[in-house]
Amino acid sequence: MYDYLIVGAGLFGSVFAYEARLRGKHCLVIDKRAHIGGNVYTEPIEGINVHKYGAHIFHTNSKAIWDYVNQFVEFNRYTNAPVANYKGELYNLPFNMNTFNKLWGVITPDEAKQKIGEQRAEAGVSEPKNLEEQAISLVGTDIYEKLVKGYTEKQWGRSARDLPAFIIKRLPVRFTYDNNYFNDQYQGIPKGGYNVIVDKMLEGTEVRLQVDFFEQREELVKSAKKIVFTGMIDQYYDYRYGVLEYRSLQFETKVLSQTDNYQGNAVVNYTDRETPYTRVIEHKHFEFGTQAGTVITEEYPAEWKPGLEPYYPINDEKNNKIYKQYKALADQESDVIFGGRLGGYKYYDMHQVIAEALTAVERELGK
Structure with a gap:
């Protein structure tokens, strides 16, 4: 017993x-x-x-x-510093001064705040009714269109306009040149x-x-x-x-024995809507590997159904x-x-x- x-x-x-x-x-x-x-x-x-x-x-x-x-x-001592790939344009995550400099050419935090403030005002969203309006009210239209919209729609499997606003209560915005994703x-x-x-x-x-x-x-x-x-x-x-609902994930892992460094970073997010996967993981970078080859995994969001693994509670x-x-x-x-x-x-x-x-x-x- x-x-x-x-x-x-x-x-x-x-x-x-x-x-x-x-x-x-x-x-x-x-x-x-x-x-x-x-x-x-x-x-x-x-x-x-x-x-x-x-x-x-x-x-x-x-x-x-x-x-x-x-x-x-x-x-x-691995530090998470993911990169966003939007149709071949690369941006640092979370949204920080490196991101804003690449987007708009701004250099100072005041310039970045002004740019985001102008876009918020132009959007004129006072009471967000969906995720799209909520995101724009937080970070403006440029960041939303390039770095939020496509990724989020792939993740949830539906249009951002059909998703409730509460999903994005806040978006991390840092006015420093710091690519460390976590504050911990x-x-x-x-x-x-x-x-x-x-x-x-x-x-x-x-x-x-x-x-x-x-x-x-x-x-x-x-x-x-x-x-x-x-x-x-x-x-x-x-x-x-x-039945409680979930979002699921499916993974496609590839061994690239002739490539020692596929993407130069452990995690690259693909934020456009057209790329079917949300991110590519290159595992050797988590442990600073020096192997002759590499292994990558493409991550595909999926609607959960029996037989799939449940990952994200809805x-x-x-x-x-x-x-x-x-x-x-x-x-x-x-x-x-x-x-x-x-x-x-x-x-x-x-x-x-x-x-x-x-x-x-x-x-x-x-x-």
């Missing part, structure tokens, strides 16, 4: 398993995939750690969380990939892969006193109140209303703990998932 059946070997499940084992608990971790690590899994290809489910760059302002992950692995104090990539962290977290814990909880539910539930569930909360309750009014009904059921459970993006129907960064898992452990087992 296990103390905990942990469904999902991603970050939430792995942190919970590690902390429970430290407290003398007996856990079984299962995952329907053939590997541990969930979406942070890195697959070694040609000596390069390939981020199999999209770019994962660790960043946090919490020293406690930074110290926590550093107990498992040393992090490198701590940032980097684990040396050797994220697998090093998850392998150490699950060391000494029984793990079974390629096990679908729902196919063996009755037997698995009987094997443990409590369940930690990191899958889709609506699926757990057999879609009683309806936290609009309709879906949030459905989730609240499932959350009410979850709150009544005494032997089930829900966690992670799918269990909580919320977009989390990695440091947030770890913090949430540690909180769940403390609530359940104490410090």
Whole structure:
């Protein structure tokens, strides 16, 4: 009899398993995939750690969380500085003085602020009714047309005019010559990939892969006193109140053995509407690789449907209303703990998932 059946070997499940084992608990971790690590899994290809489910760059302002992950692995000094490609024109992200200089030739922050202010005034949007109007009211028309519109429409699979304004509550605008995408104090990539962290977290814990909880539910539930569930909360309750919606991603990875440097940067976003993918990831740059070849991944957004991986919860009014009904059921459970993006129907960064898992452990087992 296990103390905990942990469904999902991603970050939430792995942190919970590690902390429970430290407290003398007996856990079984299962995952329907053939590997541990969930979406942070890195697959070694040609000596390069390939981020199999999209770019994962660790960043946090919490020293406690930074110290926590550093107990498992040393992090490198990688700084996320993506580049936007709009029909062959390259711009720095997030929007900063380098971006504004390339767009308008301005040099000082005052000149950039004036240019954005003029475009906002010209647009005359007082109460944004959709995403397009919201974005223009924040950053003006030039930035919107070249760096927001196409990327956002590909990401969501619909026109920006048909998307609600709340999706873009704010857009990062910096009036400094700083290409660092994150403001967080701590940032980097684990040396050797994220697998090093998850392998150490699950060391000494029984793990079974390629096990679908729902196919063996009755037997698995009987094997443990409590369940930690990191899958889709609506699926757990057999879609009683309806299906929660997600956006998904599909990846096309290419090994370029004759090319040592494909794009000169780990992440390049394609912000025009015509290019079918949203970004290209060149994985070797995450760890400053010097391999003779390279591996790239094109990232294609997709409408989620059963059989695809759910990545981004669509936290609009309709879906949030459905989730609240499932959350009410979850709150009544005494032997089930829900966690992670799918269990909580919320977009989390990695440091947030770890913090949430540690909180769940403390609530359940104490410090």
